[in-house]
Amino acid sequence: MRQQQTIRKPVTCTGVGLHSGCGVSLTLTPAPPGTGIVFIRTDLSAKPWVPAVIANVRPTMLSTTIGVDGVQVQTIEHLLAAAAGLEIDNLYVEVDAPELPALDGSATPFVDLLLEAGLAAQDRSRSYLKIVRPLDVTEGDKRISIRPASTASVTYTIDYDHPLIRRQAYTYDWSPDSFIRDIAPARTFGFLREVEALWEAGLGLGGSLHNTLILSDEGLLNEDGLRYRDEFVRHKILDLVGDMTLLGMPIVGEILAIRSGHALHARLVSRILESRDNWVLVSAETHAPAGRLRELPPSLVASPQRD
Ligand SMILES: [Zn+2]
Structure with missing residues (x-):
């Protein structure tokens, strides 16, 4: 029982999407209280936002994919797990491809990245x-x-x-x-x-x-x-x-x-x-x-x- 949390500073990693095989760069940045977890497709000129909420989930066979107005972000579940596991409430996730990097197939590289950024308590309760x-x-x-x-x-x-x-x-x-x-x-x-x-x-x-x-x-x-x-x-x-x-x-x-x-x-x-x-x-x-x-x-x- 405590305050909402975000991260202290931006952090970046790169990798390859599990299903697409596409190279992708991912940057996590702090977000204000009440934001939740919001994905931003920086490879598209409008830099559209795709919030990670159930209303945006799109049916897929093997991974969790979200989308808004035809803009999708695929295989988000391991990063979401890392954020939830560390009790991070608010986060911007910038990606320059439609799928997150697979990294080693677990959530540990995302946990390490979030811990490298550091956790920051915010002035709103959870x-x-x-x-x-x-x-x-x-x-x-x-x-x-x-x-x-x-x-x-x-x-x-x-x-x-x-x-x-x-x-x-x-x-x-x-x-x-x-x-x-x-x-x-x-x-x-x-x-x-x-x-x-x-x-x-x-x-x-x-x-x-x-x-x-x-x-x-x-x-x-x-x-x-x-x-x-x-x-x-x-x-x-x-x-x-x-x-x-x-x-x-x-x-x-x-x-x-x-x-x-x-x-x-x-x-x-x-x-x-x-x-x-x-x-x-x-x-x-x-x-x-x-x-x-x-x-x-x-x-x-x-x-x-x-x-
Ligand atoms: Zn999985």
């Missing part, structure tokens, strides 16, 4: 969206739900018919220390047999063993091996932490996800915002859930996202 009644989104055997709790946590379960994965479950109790240590280093993964299909769809063009864990039928192609035995489920949590920032503010509740993914994460965010009786806004100054209620800005309230 608001939290506190769940008071449960919500549930399902699709076949995939499920994601959220229920009331006094803190934020995520329990994720995945199930793949692969000897290195099988059933993995992990619980993340939301905190910057745990995010940096337990979640941020977990990398994107994919299956070798799916790579060709991705290329045919014009995706994964920047993917390599430097930024993706690639699984063969029996094992792992990456010679350095895994960072954690359960790196796969930890990466799913990383993606969810990033996608939950599309709410526009931090959440208080217990999230349970089973075989979920970006599309279902986005549907949970939409369902929460639509279900106005299931949550209250709690200011950082008021600990009681029935304390000061505020209305969400209309721009945050989305029409339902469909897969």
Whole structure:
């Protein structure tokens, strides 16, 4: 419970987009209180702004993409996760290409960049969206739900018919220390047999063993091996932490996800915002859930996202 945060100074990195294969330069700069996270396409003459809110999410297969008036920014979830993990509320993200750099496929390079910039407390308190009644989104055997709790946590379960994965479950109790240590280093993964299909769809063009864990039928192609035995489920949590920032503010509740993914994460965010009786806004100054209620800005309230 505290003040909103941004970063102290601009920082820059460069890399290649995972799906587009395009080179991209990314600059993070401080933003005023109440801004949220706003992407700016500096390669376009109008330098259009694309705020990272659920109303701007565009359907994609494998990553989280936002867009306004035909201007898109793709694969934003690992940077969003780093910002959420470090409890950064306000940030401008300037990119000179339509996709963020993949870097090493985890959130750690973004965490390091944000820590290099330094965190700055701002003169406005944080608001939290506190769940008071449960919500549930399902699709076949995939499920994601959220229920009331006094803190934020995520329990994720995945199930793949692969000897290195099988059933993995992990619980993340939301905190910057745990995010940096337990979640941020977990990398994107994919299956070798799916790579060709991705290329045919014009995706994964920047993917390599430097930024993706690639699984063969029996094992792992990456010679350095895994960072954690359960790196796969930890990466799913990383993606969810990033996608939950599309709410526009931090959440208080217990999230349970089973075989979920970006599309279902986005549907949970939409369902929460639509279900106005299931949550209250709690200011950082008021600990009681029935304390000061505020209305969400209309721009945050989305029409339902469909897969
Ligand atoms: Zn990811």
